[in-house]
Amino acid sequence: MERSERAGVLAEYALWLTLAVFFFVYSFEFADPNSPNIISAEVWPRIFAVVVAIVATIYTAEKLSAKVEALERPKITLAGILGFAQLVAAPLVYAYLLPRAGFFVATPLFLVAQLVALGERRPAVIAAVAAGVFALVCIVFTTVFYVALPVGNWPAFYDINNAIVSALR
Numbered sequence: 176m177e178r179s180e181r182a183g184v185l186a187e188y189a190l191w192l193t194l195a196v197f198f199f200v201y202s203f204e205f206a207d208p209n210s211p212n213i214i215s216a217e218v219w220p221r222i223f224a225v226v227v228a229i230v231a232t233i234y235t236a237e238k239l240s241a242k243v244e245a246l247e248r249p250k251i252t253l254a255g256i257l258g259f260a261q262l263v264a265a266p267l268v269y270a271y272l273l274p275r276a277g278f279f280v281a282t283p284l285f286l287v288a289q290l291v292a293l294g295e296r297r298p299a300v301i302a303a304v305a306a307g308v309f310a311l312v313c314i315v316f317t318t319v320f321y322v323a324l325p326v327g328n329w330p331a332f333y334d335i336n337n338a339i340v341s342a343l344r
Contacts, residue, residue: 184238191231199224261292277327277336283309317343 202220249255269285286305295301316322317340326336 181239184235188231188235192228195224195228195231197224198227258292258294261288265289265292273327274325275327275329276332277329278324279313279336279339280327280332282312313339313343 198220202217202224204217265285265288268288269281272281272284283305286308287301290301290304295304316324324340326340327333
């Protein structure tokens with residue numbers, strides 16, 4: 176591995192570790208010593224931070240040991256740029272719509288948009304995966320954990336979301 180490539184790998188590793196440390200340190204903002212929950216809110220960002228640090232370390236070690244073969248760089252095309260833009264834009268649009276349109280309306284749209292952005296074109300597969308993931312998330316959060324998911328504040332969407340919550344409980 177060339178010196179410049181090695182420096183690039185180490186710089187990327189430093190960025191991932193910085194991100195992990197940021198999440199870990201910021202998780203103390205969620206700490207509530209009076210919380211009656213066994214697993215409190217700060218645990219999940221800490222788990223995420225540790226997983227990011229572990230994966231970054233493994234990836235960097237493999238990259239530096241030259242066990243990973245060099246891949247050809249893909250050609251940059253307009254379709255690739257648009258797909259990447261959609262992949263990045265979908266979570267931003269989802270974050271905007273979530274408090275307004277509600278979880279139960281925005282999430283299926285987000286799942287479909289992400290599947291299409293990732294290259295899936297078969298309607299049956301898109302519908303099955305989106306429905307399965309959506310059903311799993313709904314069941315886990317509304318019936319197992321009893322978490323109140325956002326129902327939105329736009330009038331028609333509020334009614335739709337409340338009807339879905341009523342049906343799930």
